[in-house]
Amino acid sequence: MSGQEPEEATPSLSARSTVRWRTFVRTETSSAVFLLAAVAAALVWANVGPHSYEAVWQARFTVGFDTRRLSLTVHEWINSGLMSLFFFVVGLEARRDFDMGELRDRRWLLLSAIAGLGSMIVPALIFVLVNAGRESVHGWGTAMSTDTAFALGVLAVFGSRLPASLRAFLLSVSVVDDLVALLVIAVFYSDEIRLPALLVAVCALLAIALLRLAGVRGALYCAVLSVVVWVALHEAGVDPVVAGLAVGVLVAAYPAPRGDLEQASRLFRLFREQPTPELHRSAVQGLDAAISPNERLEQRFLPWVSFGIVPLFALANAGIELSGPALADAFTSPVTLGIVLGCVVGKVIGTVGSMAAARLLSGGRLRPNVGWGSVTVGGAIAGSAFTVSLLIASLAFDGAELEEARIGILVTLVGAFLTSWAVTAVIGLLPERRRARALLGDVDPLTDLAVPVDRRHDRIRGPESAVVTVVEYGDFECPYCGQAEPVVRDLLGQESDVRYVWRHLPLRDVHPRAQLAAEASEAAARQGRFWEMHDLLLERQNALAAPDLLRYAGELGLDVERFRQDLRDHLGARRVAEDVDSADLSRVSGTPTFFINGRRHHGAYDIAALTRAVELARQRALTG
Secondary structure, X not given: OOOOOOOOOOOOXXXXXXXXXXXXXXXXXXXXXXXXXXXXXXXXXXXXXXHXXXXXXXXXXXXXXXXXXXXXXXXXXXHHHHHHHHHHHHHHHHHHHHHHOHHHOHHHHHHHHHHHHHHHHHHHHHHHHHOOOOHHHHHHHHHOOOOHHHHHHHHHHOHHXXXXXXXXXXXHHHHHHHHHHHHHHHHHOOOOOOHHHHHHHHHHHHHHHHHHHOOOOOHHHHHHHHHHHHHHHHHHOOOOOHHHHHHHOOOOOOOOOHHHHHHHHHHHHHXXXXXXXXXHHHHHHHHHHHOOHHHHHHXXXXXXHHHHHHHHHHHHHOXXXXXXXXXXXXXXXXXXXXXXXXXXXXXXXXXXXXHHHHHHHOOOOOOOOOOHHHHHHHHXXXXXXXXXXXXXXXXXXXXXXXXXXXXXXXXXXXXXXHHHHHHHHHHHOOOHHHHHHHHHOOOOOOOOOOOOOOOOOOEEEOOOOOOEEEEEEEOOOOHHHHHHHHHHHHHHHHOOOEEEEEEEOOOOOOOOOHHHHHHHHHHHHOOOOHHHHHHHHHHOOOOOOHHHHHHHHHHOOOOHHHHHHHHHHOOOHHHHHHHHHHHHHOOOXXXXXXXXXXXXXXXXXXXXXXXXXXXXXXXXXXXX
């Protein structure tokens, strides 16, 4: 984007969301690189210094005192302790998609659950067939799981070629995958389950849920109860990593309500006027209250998990011997072959087959929100087994079979990437209309815009018959709206089938002149010059006082007296209030916020990002 940000400008919610989205995408891609680097380091270390490698991870670390002690190896602390935070972040994101994303469509949620189960059952069956009649058959759980971190990293690499909704599908399948895999660990690969301790874990989880329902925001209470859940599961004989996922899905996500943001602004202004410790505490609490705990917790833990915990897990678990004889044994071993075939081939068959069966048996009521090409890519990406598969392998095998399982799991990372690349390349060769249908499908997408565009009411720029409609909720005093304006003009100049709609959302708590400027644009509209005034106001955001507005009316050749009277009588206030009400219904609280064909645009609003979003909307319209 062009232009400098005013130093005094406070980033809007959408601007913060843009930064958060960019950070998240960079985190996903970079974390996949860190994960691969850790795998490579583990392989080098295990082959150069195998004794030191084993010595480090088998060292014991004890927590507690007297008879109340928990003594685990470093390897166990990482696998069962730190990885709980990884699953906690997965649970947070799954809950956000459930509350605010694609999974709001509960049919899609059901279909994703079916796909998740199918993508686990088929690989397990393939492993059983390959290992039939051997003792190694009991390791069927090793071939079931998808590594969420690596899968999202691969998806980020192919992100520009695939629809954004595929990410929600892959995440929901991964969550089902993780839940079922952890249940498999608890039932088939855990020691005898001790019911009293398990009951304590369940009660602690219920306590966390009740605190959330009661609106208690004390992180300390939930943190203590989460530790209780983890320890109780460990004492019950269940792998405690399930605690992280269970706690994560209990943390609700919601957009920041405009009322909470306005309250945060008031508290901050009070602190600015009188910077006392008491007002500082109130301002911090107000800011925290404006953002859902789901977002706050994910922002806090995501970098630690992505760049610390997951690579450390890889370092502790991927160290295997890669000598010629070991590799030769592995690639003729039914353990390795069962894992590779189950994950790389079985995941695709299970994902596509289960979703096709669900559509057939439901008479078409259950259909994927993406095209079958995207479903196939999702199944291929899901073939990357690592985190949970290594956990199950360490429980199911030992000795040579464990080494063979680890080699097979590492091979799935390469196989899943290559398969995903091949499927994506084939889709890219299709003609535009068939490619759009393969990627996007033929299901009407969810609509985030609560109040549809009405040509009799809305301020519209562009052809009425346009395929793509871009709606912006904006504020004439918002510096980010001013920066977005030339981007929107460039977009309209490049595209002949795009129309643009402006809706008012004056943020009066931070932009005191925004309401009057919005009413001025409506006063200009009463004389048929809305867009001329709109452009002028965004260009001159630092001069929006009443005399400035009257001067602009003169420059545009308006009847200044009539304009002055309209402003004095606030004739445009009702029209502005209607837009604000529609923003509330669409859960918009910051500016600029864009909707493209009814779907909320998350991410940057530079020309490249908006052009990509418009092109995706156009492709989706082609499939209708």
